[in-house]
Amino acid sequence: MFAAAAAVYAGDGRIEISQSEMPYVIAAGGSYVVTEGLTGTNGSSGITISANDVSLDLNGFTLTGGAGTLDGIRVSGSRTNIVVRNGIVRDWGQDGLDTASAYNSIVTDVKACGNGQNGIVAGTAALIANCTAKENTAVGIQTGAGSLISDCFARSNVSHGVVSGNDTSISDTTARENAGYGINAGEACSVVRCATRGNTNSGVCVQTGSVVADVTSAMNGGHGVYAVGGGIKIQRCSFFGNRDYGAYLPSHNMITDSAARLNTNGGIRVGGYSYVSRNVTADSSGGNGIVVADSYSRVEENQVVSNSVGFSVTGDETILIRNTAYNNATTYSVSGGNYYETVSDPGTDPANFDQPWANYDL
Numbered sequence: 001m002f003a004a005a006a007a008v009y010a011g012d013g014r015i016e017i018s019q020s021e022m023p024y025v026i027a028a029g030g031s032y033v034v035t036e037g038l039t040g041t042n043g044s045s046g047i048t049i050s051a052n053d054v055s056l057d058l059n060g061f062t063l064t065g066g067a068g069t070l071d072g073i074r075v076s077g078s079r080t081n082i083v084v085r086n087g088i089v090r091d092w093g094q095d096g097l098d099t100a101s102a103y104n105s106i107v108t109d110v111k112a113c114g115n116g117q118n119g120i121v122a123g124t125a126a127l128i129a130n131c132t133a134k135e136n137t138a139v140g141i142q143t144g145a146g147s148l149i150s151d152c153f154a155r156s157n158v159s160h161g162v163v164s165g166n167d168t169s170i171s172d173t174t175a176r177e178n179a180g181y182g183i184n185a186g187e188a189c190s191v192v193r194c195a196t197r198g199n200t201n202s203g204v205c206v207q208t209g210s211v212v213a214d215v216t217s218a219m220n221g222g223h224g225v226y227a228v229g230g231g232i233k234i235q236r237c238s239f240f241g242n243r244d245y246g247a248y249l250p251s252h253n254m255i256t257d258s259a260a261r262l263n264t265n266g267g268i269r270v271g272g273y274s275y276v277s278r279n280v281t282a283d284s285s286g287g288n289g290i291v292v293a294d295s296y297s298r299v300e301e302n303q304v305v306s307n308s309v310g311f312s313v314t315g316d317e318t319i320l321i322r323n324t325a326y327n328n329a330t331t332y333s334v335s336g337g338n339y340y341e342t343v344s345d346p347g348t349d350p351a352n353f354d355q356p357w358a359n360y361d362l
Contacts, residue, residue, distance in 0.1 A: 029053035034061045042068035050076040058087020065092030075099045090114050095121055107131060118142055139163050149173055160184045181205045191215060202226040212237060223248040245269045251294055272296050272315055288312040309333045323359040331361045
C-alpha cells in the first residue's frame with residue numbers, strides 16, 4: 001500500500017482520494033474526502049487509517065471490494081478520534097469497516113453490505129448512527145464498551161445483527177432476519193425503542209444490570225427478550241409469536257407493563273427474587289402465561305388470557321395478588337408454600353369484590 005505522493009486538496013481544504021491512488025493509506029491527521037467510486041485490489045484493504053484525528057468523508061460514493069480483498073476501511077494500530085461518514089462499503093473479503101482498534105470513533109451514514117466478515121466494527125467509546133449492515137457473513141454492527149448505537153438497521157447477517165460491549169446504549173435500531181440474536185448487548189446496557197423480528201435466535205439478549213424498554217420483538221426463533229444475570233429491568237415491551245418465551249429472565253430481575261401474545265412456550269418466565277407487574281400474556285396455547293421458576297417473588301396486577309396454564313409457580317414464598325385470569329385451561333399451577341387468594345366467577349355480587357388482594361378468575 002502507498003499514500004499519494006502529492007496530496008490533492010479540494011476547494012474546502014480536504015485531501016482528495018481517487019481510484020488512481022488505491023489502495024490508500026492515511027498517515028497523517030486531517031480531513032479526507034473520496035471523489036469517486038473506489039474499487040479494491042487483491043490482497044489489500046481499500047483505505048487504511050494509521051493516524052489519529054482523522055475525518056474521512058466517503059462523499060456518498062461506494063467502496064467496492066472483490067475476491068481476495070481485505071477490509072474496505074481499516075484502522076491500523078491504537079488510534080483516537082476517527083470519523084468515517086456518508087458512503088457504502090460492499091463486497092470486501094473481510095470487514096466492510098473496521099475501527100476496532102480506535103478509541104472515541106464516530107461512524108455515521110455508512111452502509112455495509114455483502115462483506116466477507118463483519119459489516120461495521122468499532123472499538124471502545126464509539127458512536128455509530130444512521131448506519132445499515134446487510135447480508136454480511138458475520139456480525140452486522142459491533143462496538144466495544146461504553147458506546148452508543150442509534151438509528152441503525154441490521155438485516156440478514158450470518159451472525160448477530162447488532163453486538164455491543166458493556167455500558168452501551170442502543171436505541172431506535174431494527175434487527176431483522178439475522179442468523180444469531182437480533183441485538184446482543186453486554187452488561188449494564190440500555191436497549192430502548194428497538195424492533196427485532198425473524199432472527200434465528202432470540203430477538204434481544206442482555207446481561208446483568210441492563211434495561212430493555214419500549215422494544216418490540218416478534219417471530220424470533222428463540223425468546224423475544226433473553227436476559228442473562230440479575231438486576232435487569234424490562235418495561236413497556238411487546239413480544240409476539242416468538243418460538244420460545246416472550247421474555248425469559250433468571251433470578252433477581254423485574255418486568256412491568258409489557259404484553260406477550262402467541263409465544264410458543266409461554267408469555268413471561270422469571271426466576272426467583274423477581275417482580276412481575278402490570279403485564280398481559282395471552283394465547284400461549286402450548287405454554288404458560290406467567291412462570292415463576294423459583295422462590296421469593298411478587299406477581300401482581302397482571303392479566304393472563306387463554307393460556308394452557310395462567311400462573312405456574314414453583315419454589316415457595318412467592319405472593320400473587322390482584323391478578324386477573326380469563327379462559328385459561330388451568331388458571332393456577334402453584335406449589336405449596338406460596339401465597340395467593342382467589343375468587344372464581346365473581347358474578348355481580350359486590351361482596352365478591354371486597355377483597356382488595358384477591359386474584360380473580362373470570
